[in-house]
Amino acid sequence: MRLTLDDILMLDDWTDADLLSVRSAIKADPELGKALLNWFALLSEAGQQWLKDVPAREGLVLLACRDLISASELSEAEAAMMADAETRLEQAIQRHPAVSRVMDRIRLDALAFETAWAQAASGQTTSTSSTSGTYSMGKVAEMEPDRGPLRPRGPMRLVRIAMATAAVIGSFFVGRTLMNDSAQPNLPTFAAVDSWKNVTLEDGTQIRLAPGAALDLLTPPGAFDRQVLFTGEAYFDVTSGVDPFVITSEDAVTTVLGTSFGVRTQEGTEVTLVSGRVSLAPAGSPSQAVILLPGQQGRITEPGIQPLVKDVELVRELSWTGLLIFRETPMSDVVKQLADTFEAVITVSDSLKDAPLTGTFEADRGCRSILEIMASALGAELIENEDGSFELSR
Amino acid sequence: MENLTELVSKAKEGDEAALSQLLRALESPIRAFFISRIGRRADVDDLVQNTLLRVHRGLKDLKDNARLKAFAMKGALYELQDFYRGRYTAKETLFDVHDAPEIEDSNSTAGASIDVERALSSLSDKAREIIELREYGYRYEEIAEMIGSTEAAIKMQVKRAFDRMRDALGLFLLWASGIVFLQK
Numbered sequence: 001m002r003l004t005l006d007d008i009l010m011l012d013d014w015t016d017a018d019l020l021s022v023r024s025a026i027k028a029d030p031e032l033g034k035a036l037l038n039w040f041a042l043l044s045e046a047g048q049q050w051l052k053d054v055p056a057r058e059g060l061v062l063l064a065c066r067d068l069i070s071a072s073e074l075s076e077a078e079a080a081m082m083a084d085a086e087t088r089l090e091q092a093i094q095r096h097p098a099v100s101r102v103m104d105r106i107r108l109d110a111l112a113f114e115t116a117w118a119q120a121a122s123g124q125t126t127s128t129s130s131t132s133g134t135y136s137m138g139k140v141a142e143m144e145p146d147r148g149p150l151r152p153r154g155p156m157r158l159v160r161i162a163m164a165t166a167a168v169i170g171s172f173f174v175g176r177t178l179m180n181d182s183a184q185p186n187l188p189t190f191a192a193v194d195s196w197k198n199v200t201l202e203d204g205t206q207i208r209l210a211p212g213a214a215l216d217l218l219t220p221p222g223a224f225d226r227q228v229l230f231t232g233e234a235y236f237d238v239t240s241g242v243d244p245f246v247i248t249s250e251d252a253v254t255t256v257l258g259t260s261f262g263v264r265t266q267e268g269t270e271v272t273l274v275s276g277r278v279s280l281a282p283a284g285s286p287s288q289a290v291i292l293l294p295g296q297q298g299r300i301t302e303p304g305i306q307p308l309v310k311d312v313e314l315v316r317e318l319s320w321t322g323l324l325i326f327r328e329t330p331m332s333d334v335v336k337q338l339a340d341t342f343e344a345v346i347t348v349s350d351s352l353k354d355a356p357l358t359g360t361f362e363a364d365r366g367c368r369s370i371l372e373i374m375a376s377a378l379g380a381e382l383i384e385n386e387d388g389s390f391e392l393s394r
Numbered sequence: 395m396e397n398l399t400e401l402v403s404k405a406k407e408g409d410e411a412a413l414s415q416l417l418r419a420l421e422s423p424i425r426a427f428f429i430s431r432i433g434r435r436a437d438v439d440d441l442v443q444n445t446l447l448r449v450h451r452g453l454k455d456l457k458d459n460a461r462l463k464a465f466a467m468k469g470a471l472y473e474l475q476d477f478y479r480g481r482y483t484a485k486e487t488l489f490d491v492h493d494a495p496e497i498e499d500s501n502s503t504a505g506a507s508i509d510v511e512r513a514l515s516s517l518s519d520k521a522r523e524i525i526e527l528r529e530y531g532y533r534y535e536e537i538a539e540m541i542g543s544t545e546a547a548i549k550m551q552v553k554r555a556f557d558r559m560r561d562a563l564g565l566f567l568l569w570a571s572g573i574v575f576l577q578k
Binding site: 005006009010012013014015016018019022023026035036038039040041042043044045046047049050057058060061062065068069070072073075096097098101102104105106109110112113114115116117119120121286287 | 513533
């Protein structure tokens with residue numbers, strides 16, 4: 001069947017077979033050829049204007065990944081290219097908004113690389129090799145083609161956190177089956193038995209372990225990969241660094257840069273992002289990754305299915321962390337959350353109602369202590385009345 | 395297995411076995427990366443080999459041996475960009491050099507350029523963005539992901555862009571029975 005104009009416009013691959021079919025259609029209908037030539041001229045003009053205005057692709061890569069690729073590792077040519085790209089970027093985006101899309105895509109590409117690297121480091125992979133053998137980053141391993149992600153085998157899942165000491169990379173893995181082969185004796189273990197416990201890793205990353213959670217260092221300092229085990233629920237405050245953390249679970253892969261977020265692994269994997277940027281993908285399906293923005297929650301309940309993403313109220317969704325988390329939250333909403341949490345009566349003056357507040361507070365500090373901190377930060381006065389109610393004014 | 399930092403160190407000192415071991419170790423994540431981005435296709439082999447070649451050639455310039463991952467990632471991202479750049483060049487060979495029809499509504503190259511510029515400027519911002527991403531080398535499905543739309547909606551925009559171009563060039567397109575008539 002001869003290709004129509006619509007067919008040709010929608011061609012995605014332009015394979016050799018496609019090319020032959022289009023040539024055949026043009027030969028049979030010269031007017032179709034003229035229409036296509038006009039169309040291609042239009043596309044070419046768009047491409048030419050892009051080339052004139054937008055920095056080179058390599059420059060976009062370097063700019064998009066500046067947090068991942070150390071400036072000291074750039075060649076002179078790359079450094080010059082990056083400087084040129086930086087100078088021209090703002091104007092390029094003004095003229096071609098698609099540049100921002102490309103930059104975002106490149107960042108996603110980088111996150112996909114991090115994910116592939118972390119999976120290889122853990123012996124997990126979904127790829128097959130075309131050469132003489134298949135290899136993992138840590139050990140030689142047989143790899144199966146596309147067998148799909150592991151399914152949870154028990155009610156309690158475990159998160160194994162892999163961190164590279166030299167490059168300060170972290171990879172987290174959920175799954176009892178994964179951790180059994182990896183635990184090593186004589187390495188530090190952190191556990192929150194019946195109360196919250198704060199753990200600080202070498203790179204400054206802070207992890208707030210929920211009661212019942214445990215964190216085990218798996219590899220000794222100085223090893224290429226530093227790994228820890230995590231079980232339960234936790235709130236992560238990852239220090240911004242050159243390399244991202246890659247969190248892999250039985251049903252999800254979460255890649256993060258410096259950021260704060262909560263992870264729960266009951267009935268799937270749920271990630272609630274407070275700040276920064278997170279890529280969340282089903283295990284074994286990095287192409288299904290979604291980018292979470294602050295205030296969003298991603299949830300994976302089925303392997304291979306793109307995460308469900310929704311906007312959430314952070315204080316409510318992360319109440320299990322024992323933290324009160326506010327990001328640019330108007331004070332009128334802040335005091336409402338505090339009033340609900342502590343069953344207190346709190347009023348705020350009109351001049352403060354719209355004032356935005358950003359901060360993270362441990363709820364067990366108590367209502368008065370938290371209000372005192374807020375008042376100090378806002379330059380406001382806190383009054384505690386005889387009936388136990390509070391007034392914030394400025 | 396020795397860790398990668400040690401392998402990098404030895405490879406930079408000329409240890410061929412270490413270099414071979416290093417490149418074999420890198421192949422798996424690099425391959426998985428490209429498959430995740432463009433699917434399982436023949437191009438993946440070329441992209442993997444080209445990336446490993448970049449790593450091989452550039453290894454001597456790697457200042458911090460522990461930075462191998464970022465180094466390999468940079469090479470892989472460059473290769474992916476090259477892939478996108480060349481993705482649709484096949485269509486440029488569509489017309490035989492001696493047999494190409496002339497661009498409508500133009501008597502000279504300059505005239506054609508002006509007309510095409512006019513047609514391009516007549517497109518909506520959305521259509522222009524889609525066309526630029528397409529020319530960059532992304533598939534319609536990828537563009538839909540990038541701008542939070544559906545593939546069908548993207549293709550509809552492309553079709554509308556074609557129609558706008560037709561109108562802007564002052565052409566009347568009669569589309570019936572699979573036959574196109576173009577008139578000034």
